[in-house]
Amino acid sequence: MKSITAVVVLTLALLALGGHGKHVESKVADKDFLVKQKFVFEMLQHIYQDDVFVAKYDTSYYEYKPWEHVGDYHHEEKLQHFFEQWKHHPFHDDQVWTVMYDRHEEYAVGLVRLFMYAKNWETFQHVVFWARQHVNKQLFVYSFTIAGLFRDDMQGIVFPAQYEIHPWSFFDGQTLEMAEHYKMHGFHHVKQLNNVYNVVMKSNYTNFYGDMNYEHGLAYFLEDVGFNSFYYYFNLDYPFWTKGDEHHVLNKDRRGELYLYVHWQLLARYYLERLSNDLGEVPSFNMYEPVEAGFYSGLRGYNGVPYPSRDNYHNFYKSENVEYVKNVELYTQRIMDWIHKNGKHEIETVNQLGNMIQGNVDSIDKQFYGSLDKWYRYIVNEGRPFGKYQETYPGHFMHYDTSIRDPLFYEVYKNLLSHYWHLMDTFPEYTKVDYGFEGVKIDAVHMPDSLSTYFEYFDADISNAVNVEPSVEHHSDALHAFGRNSFYNGSSYVIKARQHRLNHKPFEFVLDVSSDKAQSAVVKVFIGPKYDEYGHVIPLEHNYQNFFELEHFKVQLEAGVNHIKRNSGDFSFWVSDRTTYFELYQKLMDATNSDFKFKLDQSETHCGVPNRMMLPKGKKGGQVYQFFYMVYPYHEPTVQQYSGYDPIVSCGIGHGSRYVDALPFGFPFNRPVHHDYYFDVENFKFFDVKIFHRDEHTNVA
Numbered sequence: 001m002k003s004i005t006a007v008v009v010l011t012l013a014l015l016a017l018g019g020h021g022k023h024v025e026s027k028v029a030d031k032d033f034l035v036k037q038k039f040v041f042e043m044l045q046h047i048y049q050d051d052v053f054v055a056k057y058d059t060s061y062y063e064y065k066p067w068e069h070v071g072d073y074h075h076e077e078k079l080q081h082f083f084e085q086w087k088h089h090p091f092h093d094d095q096v097w098t099v100m101y102d103r104h105e106e107y108a109v110g111l112v113r114l115f116m117y118a119k120n121w122e123t124f125q126h127v128v129f130w131a132r133q134h135v136n137k138q139l140f141v142y143s144f145t146i147a148g149l150f151r152d153d154m155q156g157i158v159f160p161a162q163y164e165i166h167p168w169s170f171f172d173g174q175t176l177e178m179a180e181h182y183k184m185h186g187f188h189h190v191k192q193l194n195n196v197y198n199v200v201m202k203s204n205y206t207n208f209y210g211d212m213n214y215e216h217g218l219a220y221f222l223e224d225v226g227f228n229s230f231y232y233y234f235n236l237d238y239p240f241w242t243k244g245d246e247h248h249v250l251n252k253d254r255r256g257e258l259y260l261y262v263h264w265q266l267l268a269r270y271y272l273e274r275l276s277n278d279l280g281e282v283p284s285f286n287m288y289e290p291v292e293a294g295f296y297s298g299l300r301g302y303n304g305v306p307y308p309s310r311d312n313y314h315n316f317y318k319s320e321n322v323e324y325v326k327n328v329e330l331y332t333q334r335i336m337d338w339i340h341k342n343g344k345h346e347i348e349t350v351n352q353l354g355n356m357i358q359g360n361v362d363s364i365d366k367q368f369y370g371s372l373d374k375w376y377r378y379i380v381n382e383g384r385p386f387g388k389y390q391e392t393y394p395g396h397f398m399h400y401d402t403s404i405r406d407p408l409f410y411e412v413y414k415n416l417l418s419h420y421w422h423l424m425d426t427f428p429e430y431t432k433v434d435y436g437f438e439g440v441k442i443d444a445v446h447m448p449d450s451l452s453t454y455f456e457y458f459d460a461d462i463s464n465a466v467n468v469e470p471s472v473e474h475h476s477d478a479l480h481a482f483g484r485n486s487f488y489n490g491s492s493y494v495i496k497a498r499q500h501r502l503n504h505k506p507f508e509f510v511l512d513v514s515s516d517k518a519q520s521a522v523v524k525v526f527i528g529p530k531y532d533e534y535g536h537v538i539p540l541e542h543n544y545q546n547f548f549e550l551e552h553f554k555v556q557l558e559a560g561v562n563h564i565k566r567n568s569g570d571f572s573f574w575v576s577d578r579t580t581y582f583e584l585y586q587k588l589m590d591a592t593n594s595d596f597k598f599k600l601d602q603s604e605t606h607c608g609v610p611n612r613m614m615l616p617k618g619k620k621g622g623q624v625y626q627f628f629y630m631v632y633p634y635h636e637p638t639v640q641q642y643s644g645y646d647p648i649v650s651c652g653i654g655h656g657s658r659y660v661d662a663l664p665f666g667f668p669f670n671r672p673v674h675h676d677y678y679f680d681v682e683n684f685k686f687f688d689v690k691i692f693h694r695d696e697h698t699n700v701a
Helices: 031-043 076-088 102-117 121-134 137-150 173-184 214-222 225-237 255-276 319-341 347-358 372-381 407-425 478-482 581-593
Strands: 005-016 019-029 196-202 440-446 450-461 491-504 508-515 519-529 548-557 560-567 599-601 623-633 684-693
Touching (some): 019 031, 137 225, 173 491, 214 407, 347 407, 372 407, 478 581, 519 560, 548 623
Parallel strands (some): 196 491, 450 684
Antiparallel strands (some): 019 599, 450 491, 519 548
8 A cells, every 4th residue: 555644734834035945844644654653663673682572463473484475475586596595594693794795785685675575564564573583683674774765655654763773883882881781770760750761871982082093083073873874874775786676766866976976075074074173184095005093983783792993004905905905906997997988978977987886786897897885895894704604794894884983984985086086087177158157146145254063962762772571561651552662660761872963053145146037047055165274275176076065956036136045954955863762652652542643754854964964063263164156057857856756755766856957966066177267157156154163061162
C-alpha cells in the first residue's frame, strides 16, 4: 500500500520578497503509517540484543527462514546467491563488518535485495525480524536503513538518528562506559521525572585529555555527530555497489559529479574551520612519507575492542601496504591518461570522472579504473590481517559514520579531488561572457558586517548503548507497555550524552537587484576565506577551491529594482538537529493512543546538512571571511525539480529532479580562475564579514 499519510497537509510557508523561502510542509501520519513506524522503532532499539522485545511476535516470526518463502519475493533468482552464501558462511556479530570489503559488500547487496524485493508489508516485517535476530548488526542497520530510504511503503518513515541507533560509532568509550555504570548502579541518586530515570552526562571530545596535534583542536568540528551523520547518509543514498532500481536511477542525479562536489565542499568547509584555529591549508596525503597528524578516535565497538589509533608521523609505506600502494599508482595513472585524452567539456565528463574515482557501478570501466576511493581507505586502514578470512580489522576509516572524524580523511580526499581539478584544467576558463547576466546588476548587498558563533549544549539519546534485561509486563509504565524497552526496575530510563556543539546566531541578507525585464534567475551564496593563516590576502586564483556553498534558489525578477531577502533559517539544504529517540517514541505513543498528530516533514531530513554548521567558528577578536553573491540566468533542468516524488517525505534520490537548475555543481568556482578580473561583472558581488566567536558564559567577544 503506497499511501501512508492522511490527506491533511499543513503548510508553514515562509515567504521572502523576491523569492520563496524554505517551505516547511508537513503531513499527518495515518494509522497505517503509525503501525509501520512503531515496527521500525522496535527493530532499532538495543540492536545487539535479540530477546528484549516488548511487543509479542508470534512464532511465525521466530521460525521464519526467507529461503523457505521465495514466492513472497520479487526477482527470486537474484536472491539465490545470498541464500547460498548465508547457508555456508553466515555473517554474525562475531565478525566485524564493513561495506568496503568485497565479501562483506556481497552480504549487503544480498540483504538489501531481500528487503527491497519483499512483495508486501507482512513479508517485509518477517524478513526484517529474521535479519534483526541473526545478521551482524552493523550490516543489518546499514541494509535496513537503505531499504527504508527506497521502499515505496517506507516513504516518510522516520529512522532515529544513526548516532542514537549505533552510539558506538560516535561517542568515546568513556562515555559509553559511564552510561553502563548508571544502570549497573541502579540509577543511584538519579531523580525520576514522569516516572522516567533521566540521566544527562557530559561527553568529551577526544582532545579532552590532551591534543595529539593541532588538528585535534578541531575535534568539536571533526566529531560533530550531525556532520558525521550527514556523510553516513550521503553514502547510503548513493551506495557505490548499485545503479538503483527502476524508480531510483542514481546516475540521473549526476552521482559522480555529486560525489566530487560533496567532498570538495567538505574540504572547503574544513579549511574555513582551520583558519578559525590558526591552521593553514589541508596537506595532501603522501603515502610514501610519514603523516604528521596522528589520530586517537577513542571509539570502541560493542564487543569492547577499541578502534586502532595512529601516532604522529606515522608511516604508511610499509610491507603490509605495498599491494594497496601499487594499485593506487596503477589506477591513478590510468585515470590521468583518461583525463588528458578527454576532449569533451561537459557536465557528463565530470560525472564520469566521479564515478571512476569512487569506483561505483556506473563507472565507464570499473575493472580498468578500479576504485581509488576504496584503495586509499585500505592504505590508511593498513594491512594487518585478522580472523579466519585474513581481512584487516576495519577501523574508523572503513566506515562512513566514523571516517570524517580523522583529519587524514581530508588529506586523502584532497588527493582524490586533485584529479577533478586536473580535468577542469583541460576545460576552457570561464570569461566575463560566461559569468555575466546582461541587463541584471546587484546594486547593493545589505547584511551585518559581523556575525556571531557560539557553543551550546546538545543532548543525544544513547540509551541504546546500555544493555537491558528481557522485558516483563509492567503496565504502570505507559512507554514501556507501548514498546520502548529501555526500562529498569519498573521505570523507563533515558541516558543522554551532552556535548558542546558549534552554532551561530541567525542572520539575513537583502540583495538590491536591478533587471531590465521580467525574467527567471537563480541566486547563489557562498562563504570563503579572505586571508590565510598569516593574515595575507588570498588571491582568487589560489582561493576559488575554498568557497563553500550556503544557498541556491530560484527567483522571479521583475523589471526594475528587486529586493531579494533571505534569512539563514530559510536556507534550502540545511536541517535542524534531530529529535531524540526517546521523544520520537513519546510522540508516536501519543499519536497512536490519542488525537496527537505525528507530523512528517523535511525539517530534520537525513539528506540535509546541520544548519548549525553554516559558519566557521571565527575568533573572539573576529575573523574576516567573505560572502560571495551571484544572480545568474535560470537554466531549467531536464526534469522539473520535485517531479516524480513527494518532497514532503522524500529526498527524491534517483529521480533526476532534486536540483534547482542545470548549472554545474559549484559554478562559478568549478573551473580554475586564472584571471580574477573576469569576476568583475555586475551580477557578482563579494562582501566582507567578520565572524566573532562569543564566550558561552559572558556572551561577549
